[in-house]
Every structure is written in C-alpha cells, then in structure tokens.
Amino acid sequence: MNHTESLTRFVTSFVDELYQNGLRDVIISPGSRSTPLAMTFAAYRSVKHWINMDERSAAFFALGIAKQTKRPVALVCTSGTAAANYYPAIIEAFYSRVPLLILTADRPHELRDVGAPQAINQIHLYGDYVKWFHDMSLPELTDQQGNYVRGKAAAAYKIANTANRAAVQVNFPFREPLVPDFSLDNLWDENKETAHLEVKQGKKQLSAEQLIALHKQFLTKQKGLIVCGPMEDQQAQKEIIALANAWQLPLLADPLSQLRSGDYDKSNVIESYDAILKHKQTRDLFRPDFVIRFGAQPVSKPYTLWLKENPQIDHYVVEEAEGYREPIGHQSTVIYADPQLFCQGLITNPVPYFDQNWLKEWQKGNSIAKKVLQKSASQVITEGDVVQYIEEIIPNNSTFFVGNSMAIRDVDTFWFNTDKQIRILANRGANGIDGVTSSALGAASSAERVTLLLGDLSFFHDQNGLLMTKRYSLNITIVLINNNGGGIFSFLPQAKQDVPHYEELFGTPMDLDFSHVVELYEGLYESPTDWQTFKLALEKSYQTEGLSVIELKTDRSDNVAWHEEKWQTIASHLEGEYDGPNRK
Numbered sequence: 165m166n167h168t169e170s171l172t173r174f175v176t177s178f179v180d181e182l183y184q185n186g187l188r189d190v191i192i193s194p195g196s197r198s199t200p201l202a203m204t205f206a207a208y209r210s211v212k213h214w215i216n217m218d219e220r221s222a223a224f225f226a227l228g229i230a231k232q233t234k235r236p237v238a239l240v241c242t243s244g245t246a247a248a249n250y251y252p253a254i255i256e257a258f259y260s261r262v263p264l265l266i267l268t269a270d271r272p273h274e275l276r277d278v279g280a281p282q283a284i285n286q287i288h289l290y291g292d293y294v295k296w297f298h299d300m301s302l303p304e305l306t307d308q309q310g311n312y313v314r315g316k317a318a319a320a321y322k323i324a325n326t327a328n329r330a331a332v333q334v335n336f337p338f339r340e341p342l343v344p345d346f347s348l349d350n351l352w353d354e355n356k357e358t359a360h361l362e363v364k365q366g367k368k369q370l371s372a373e374q375l376i377a378l379h380k381q382f383l384t385k386q387k388g389l390i391v392c393g394p395m396e397d398q399q400a401q402k403e404i405i406a407l408a409n410a411w412q413l414p415l416l417a418d419p420l421s422q423l424r425s426g427d428y429d430k431s432n433v434i435e436s437y438d439a440i441l442k443h444k445q446t447r448d449l450f451r452p453d454f455v456i457r458f459g460a461q462p463v464s465k466p467y468t469l470w471l472k473e474n475p476q477i478d479h480y481v482v483e484e485a486e487g488y489r490e491p492i493g494h495q496s497t498v499i500y501a502d503p504q505l506f507c508q509g510l511i512t513n514p515v516p517y518f519d520q521n522w523l524k525e526w527q528k529g530n531s532i533a534k535k536v537l538q539k540s541a542s543q544v545i546t547e548g549d550v551v552q553y554i555e556e557i558i559p560n561n562s563t564f565f566v567g568n569s570m571a572i573r574d575v576d577t578f579w580f581n582t583d584k585q586i587r588i589l590a591n592r593g594a595n596g597i598d599g600v601t602s603s604a605l606g607a608a609s610s611a612e613r614v615t616l617l618l619g620d621l622s623f624f625h626d627q628n629g630l631l632m633t634k635r636y637s638l639n640i641t642i643v644l645i646n647n648n649g650g651g652i653f654s655f656l657p658q659a660k661q662d663v664p665h666y667e668e669l670f671g672t673p674m675d676l677d678f679s680h681v682v683e684l685y686e687g688l689y690e691s692p693t694d695w696q697t698f699k700l701a702l703e704k705s706y707q708t709e710g711l712s713v714i715e716l717k718t719d720r721s722d723n724v725a726w727h728e729e730k731w732q733t734i735a736s737h738l739e740g741e742y743d744g745p746n747r748k
C-alpha cells in the first residue's frame with residue numbers, strides 16, 4: 165500500500181464509520197491540512213456537508229443542527245488557530261449537553277514544537293470541555309489500520325452521544341501529499357449499516373426500596389412544586405405532566421422545558437412564576453415545602469433567589485445520568501434516574517395527602533400575573549410585548565430560537581401557554597451572546613421555519629453567521645431588538661447609581677445601521693414603528709424565502725420603567741386583593 169492509498173483508506177474508513185453510527189451532517193471550514201477529511205466528506209454522499217468560512221460561526225451552526233436534530237454533528241478544520249475558534253461553541257455544547265465531533269487536522273509529529281507554520285499545540289486543546297480526546301496515528305502502510313480507525317470513529321460518536329452529551333475531539337496528523345484517491349476499490353460501503361462498535365445502555369432508575377423511602381418523605385409534606393428547567397426529552401415531559409396531574413401539583417415550566425407549547429393538558433403548568441416571585445412578599449406567599457426539579461436550573465433569577473432565601477425547602481434534583489446542577493448550594497437530594505421512569509415509579513405509589521388548595525392558589529396567582537402581563541392596546545413598541553406578538557403570529561410546528569440577555573428573560577415572562585407546537589431553543593449552557601445567529605441558522609437547516617429573537621449586541625457579535633442563509637437559502641425570520649447597546653445592564657444597580665462611565669462600560673451604544681448588514685446578505689429588511697406594521701412584517705417574512713430581518717428600535721431606560729411597572733402592579737395585586745396560599 166502506498167502513502168496515498170493508506171491515507172485514503174484511513175480517512176474513508178473513519179468517515180464511513182461515523183455515518184454507520186448515525187452521522188448525517190458535517191461543517192467544513194476551508195484549509196489545506198484538512199484536505200483528506202474535507203475531500204472525503206465532500207465525496208461521501210450520505211453525510212451532508214456544509215461549508216462555513218468562519219470557524220467560530222461554523223461550530224455554533226453545528227451546535228444548532230445538533231440541538232434541532234438531537235444527533236451529533238461533525239466539524240472539520242485545518243491546523244492552527246482555526247481549531248481555537250471552535251472553543252466557545254464547545255463550551256456551550258458541554259454545558260447544554262449537545263454532542264459534537266470536532267475533527268481537527270494537524271501537522272505530523274515531526275512538525276510539532278519546531279516553529280513550523282500554522283502549527284499550534286492541538287493536544288487536549290479544549291481541556292475538560294470535551295468528553296474525550298484522541299490523537300490519531302498517522303495512516304499506516306498496513307491492512308490492519310481499518311479496525312483501529314473504525315474503532316476510534318465509533319467510540320468518538322458513541323462517547324459524544326451518551327449522557328451527559330458533549331463534544332469530543334479527534335486530532336488527525338496528516339503528512340503530505342494530502343489529496344486522497346477515490347478511484348481505489350472498496351473504499352466504503354454506505355449500505356453496510358452495521359457499526360464497528362455497538363453499545364447497549366440501560367436507563368437508570370431508583371430501586372423499589374429507594375422509591376418507597378422517597379415517597380414516605382412526601383407523605384409528611386403539604387405543598388410541593390414540580391419545576392421543569394431547560395430540557396428536551398419529550399417522553400419525560402409527558403410523564404412529568406402525568407405526575408403533576410396525578411399529585412395535583414403546580415408545574416413551574418421554564419420556556420425551554422418545552423412544556424408551555426403543544427396540544428396537551430396544561431392546567432397545572434404555571435408560566436408566570438418568574439413574575440409572581442419578583443417581590444420578597446409574594447415569594448413568601450407562595451413558599452413550598454418541597455421542589456422536585458427536572459432539567460437544568462431555570463432561567464428565572466427570582467426563582468433561584470427564592471430557593472436561596474428558603475433553605476428549609478426540600479430540594480430534589482433529577483438527573484438522567486450524572487452531574488450536580490445546583491448553582492446556589494441549597495442542600496439537595498440528587499436523583500440519578502431517567503426522568504420518565506422516575507415519574508412512573510412515583511405515580512405507582514398512592515397520592516400523598518397534599519394541601520387541597522395549593523394548586524388552585526397557584527393557578528389563581530398565575531392568572532392575576534398573566535392579566536397584568538397581557539399586551540395592551542397601545543401602539544408603542546415594547547420589548548415584552550414583542551414576545552406576545554411573535555407568539556400570536558409564529559407558524560405552528562416551527563422553532564423559536566431565543567437570544568440571551570433580555571430576549572430569553574422576556575420570553576420567560578411573556579411567552580404564555582399555547583396549543584401551538586413551538587420548539588423553543590436557546591444557548592443557555594454558558595449564556596453567551598456569541599454565535600446566537602449561527603445556532604439559530606443551524607436549527608433552521610432542518611426546520612420549516614425558524615424565528616430568532618435577539619438584541620443588537622448579540623446580532624452584531626455573529627454577523628458572519630448570516631452567510632449561511634445566503635449560501636444555503638435557509639429560511640429565518642430575525643426579530644432584532646435594537647436598544648442601541650446592552651439593555652440588560654440598565655436593570656443593574658450601577659445603572660441607577662449614575663456611576664461614571666456607565667454608557668462607555670455597560671450601555672455600549674454602537675449607533676450602527678443594520679440595514680446595510682442585511683443588504684450585504686441579500687435579506688429582506690423592515691423597521692416597523694408600530695404593532696400593526698410589525699405584524700404585517702412578521703407575516704410577510706413567513707411568506708418569504710431566505711433571510712428576513714425585522715428591526716425594532718427601543719429605548720433602554722423606557723424598557724426598565726415599563727418592566728418595573730408590571731412587576732409592581734403584579735405585586736400589589738397579589739399582596740392586596742389576593743390571599744395567597746401561605747396567608748391563612
């Protein structure tokens with residue numbers, strides 16, 4: 165076997181094995197050292213290859229596809245700083261448990277640490293943010309390399325895709341010449357459909373004794389809550405709802421729990437808990453004895469504060485596999501069990517004797533808060549009401565991608581229960597304002613329609629990501645809230661204390677005309693100034709192919725005053741006319 169044949173067989177076996185394991189998408193960024201991987205993926209028809217010139221955007225695009233399809237996505241880049249640009253998305257993938265396969269091309273060992281061009285230390289480049297790292301051998305001139313290569317490809321896929329999911333890095337040293345020869349016989353067999361490595365994994369569940377002991381603890385309590393943070397497991401969601409219904413418990417649902425949207429009984433689903441818990445007095449009114457939490461910690465800050473203020477609340481956190489996601493140091497019981505099996509296990513026990521009024525009181529509080537939060541007849545554009553107009557018009561069976569900062573907070577507050585089937589996604593692993601557009605576009609690669617809501621700094625951060633709409637005709641409606649800077653900081657104490665350099669350090673106005681950006685990528689741009697024209701622009705965007713950007717200009721100070729008035733009104737309603745479950 166000569167060099168080119170062994171290189172070709174080495175890389176084709178790797179790519180073929182990834183496909184056999186389930187890989188369907190790869191994002192390739194251009195470069196020379198990655199030639200064997202790039203050319204092989206391009207030639208391999210069963211894995212769709214996407215080209216993205218900016219590695220930072222490429223990795224977030226991959227993350228978006230993986231979130232939407234729930235399967236691992238591969239990334240290919242050349243040696244050098246190209247690989248370093250994947251880092252932010254790898255970190256997000258780690259914390260939000262999304263599987264990625266990072267395939268970095270590298271110089272062969274004799275060109276490492278000797279000042280060779282475009283050669284950096286790529287060994288364990290991503291530290292603890294990848295679940296697994298392997299530095300591949302150089303292709304060998306032997307027939308035995310096939311099992312080695314397939315074994316590593318299968319392991320990479322399986323490790324990334326097993327809970328808790330995350331990225332893995334496989335580093336490929338390649339010696340020149342780098343061009344593979346696809347005219348060789350028996351290079352791959354796309355119909356083989358057997359992976360080199362089969363993994364059988366059972367779901368975790370508590371033992372019968374553990375479930376009985378836990379159930380006994382609930383028998384001593386009166387007021388319980390089920391809390392569902394960001395999570396994607398649809399099977400579990402059904403069972404969580406069944407448990408809430410069976411035990412007549414309020415179900416506090418984060419917008420990313422996917423429990424606020426869909427055609428099912430949502431009578432126990434409390435969506436306005438963030439608004440209810442804004443004030444200390446109202447937090448006391450609704451204090452529970454225990455909380456069972458599924459998914460990650462919810463977006464809501466008042467919820468977190470509430471737990472912090474009440475260390476006596478018994479806190480149970482259900483984790484599918486492992487990990488300790490309890491950010492406030494509340495004494496907790498962590499339950500390692502499949503959420504679906506765990507709920508089924510609890511339901512088989514008799515319903516505990518909980519407070520009969522508890523659920524009703526929460527429902528009452530929820531409808532009081534919702535009434536205040538409902539959009540008004542005013543035509544003035546406000547950041548909160550945008551969410552309600554989107555919810556009204558967004559097409560059924562579509563995806564709503566939400567940026568960080570105020571966008572996700574406003575969605576938490578103003579996205580109410582709906583029978584529409586809307587998947588709400590966000591990068592809440594590390595809460596970055598980077599890569600949001602690319603992630604949404606990744607989600608758009610396999611969805612009918614994606615609507616993205618984000619702020620101007622977030623939009624600015626990932627303008628390069630927009631290239632993917634133009635290259636691949638991806639349909640996306642971007643609602644850009646332009647408050648000329650970081651609106652979230654206006655809610656911080658320094659905004660109210662008139663600190664020096666506030667605008668320079670926190671407000672950071674950019675005074676940019678984003679219509680030029682949209683024009684660069686040949687999108688449709690609208691800038692409505694009232695709700696009537698916003699609704700028309702939104703409707704039009706859903707009839708339009710490709711990129712539509714609807715920019716809404718708002719004012720940061722007005723935005724704070726508008727929100728604070730809502731919180732104040734809710735608090736005075738709840739503290740005034742309403743008794744609350746803990747007042748008796």
Ligand SMILES: Cc1ncc(C[n+]2csc(CCOP(=O)(O)OP(=O)(O)O)c2C)c(N)n1
Pocket residue numbers: 568569570571595596597598618619620621622623647649650651652653
């Ligand atoms: C990559 C990254 N850099 C900085 C931050 C800190 N940060 C959080 S919110 C924010 C401002 C975001 O502004 P914008 O996207 O316009 O949204 P708004 O606050 O106006 O809702 C910044 C800079 C971050 N989360 N991620």
